[in-house]
Amino acid sequence: MKFFIDTANLAQIKEAQEMGVLDGVTTNPSLMAKEGIKGQDNILKHYVDICNLVTGDVSAEVISTDFEGMVREGEALAELHPQIVVKIPMIKDGIRAIKYFTEKGIKTNCTLVFSAGQALLAAKAGATYMSPFIGRLDDVSTDGLRLIEDIRLIYDNYGFETQILAASVRHPMHIIECARIGADVATCPLSAITALLKHPLTDSGLAQFLADAKK
Numbered sequence: 001m002k003f004f005i006d007t008a009n010l011a012q013i014k015e016a017q018e019m020g021v022l023d024g025v026t027t028n029p030s031l032m033a034k035e036g037i038k039g040q041d042n043i044l045k046h047y048v049d050i051c052n053l054v055t056g057d058v059s060a061e062v063i064s065t066d067f068e069g070m071v072r073e074g075e076a077l078a079e080l081h082p083q084i085v086v087k088i089p090m091i092k093d094g095i096r097a098i099k100y101f102t103e104k105g106i107k108t109n110c111t112l113v114f115s116a117g118q119a120l121l122a123a124k125a126g127a128t129y130m131s132p133f134i135g136r137l138d139d140v141s142t143d144g145l146r147l148i149e150d151i152r153l154i155y156d157n158y159g160f161e162t163q164i165l166a167a168s169v170r171h172p173m174h175i176i177e178c179a180r181i182g183a184d185v186a187t188c189p190l191s192a193i194t195a196l197l198k199h200p201l202t203d204s205g206l207a208q209f210l211a212d213a214k215k
Contacts, residue, residue, distance in 0.1 A: 024056030102126030135168030
């Protein structure tokens with residue numbers, strides 16, 4: 001399973017990259033605002049800065065919700081860097097835009113997916129990635145991981161090449177369960193990735209080894 005980091009923070013991206021396990025980055029206008037990045041020129045420059053830090057795909061989100069606007073913004077984003085993946089919302093014009101970009105050879109990430117039906121439409125349109133938001137589904141007492149299972153079954157049934165990018169991943173067990181189910185990618189905060197390192201038996205075992213070495 002690929003690990004993407006969900007942030008616009010360059011220091012966190014660099015830390016994840018230096019661990020040697022990072023495969024890409026997802027970000028959005030909210031994450032940009034959190035880092036104090038404002039103004040279109042600064043946002044576009046920041047996307048390039050992220051691409052220069054990592055070797056994998058970097059999702060950059062359009063703001064428009066109409067077909068023409070998404071195409072215009074998406075083409076501009078794709079021209080910034082070869083690693084850019086155009087992030088498109090799961091709406092009618094969004095599906096149309098994904099089909100357009102697919103035919104142009106531009107990678108896409110269909111975002112804000114909350115049902116298997118939406119995931120099926122994204123795959124039919126040729127999305128490179130499709131992002132079901134499992135944490136947000138959990139927030140409204142719906143099983144986000146079950147959605148991943150359903151989508152995996154549907155995609156495998158028909159040989160769809162669209163990658164399942166589990167989003168809104170909140171904690172390390174989300175990552176483990178996504179890997180068990182067969183999600184292609186999990187995008188999450190750095191804290192969720194580094195939490196996978198931790199186990200009390202590792203800590204106690206290392207402490208014992210070091211104590212024995214001193215003897």
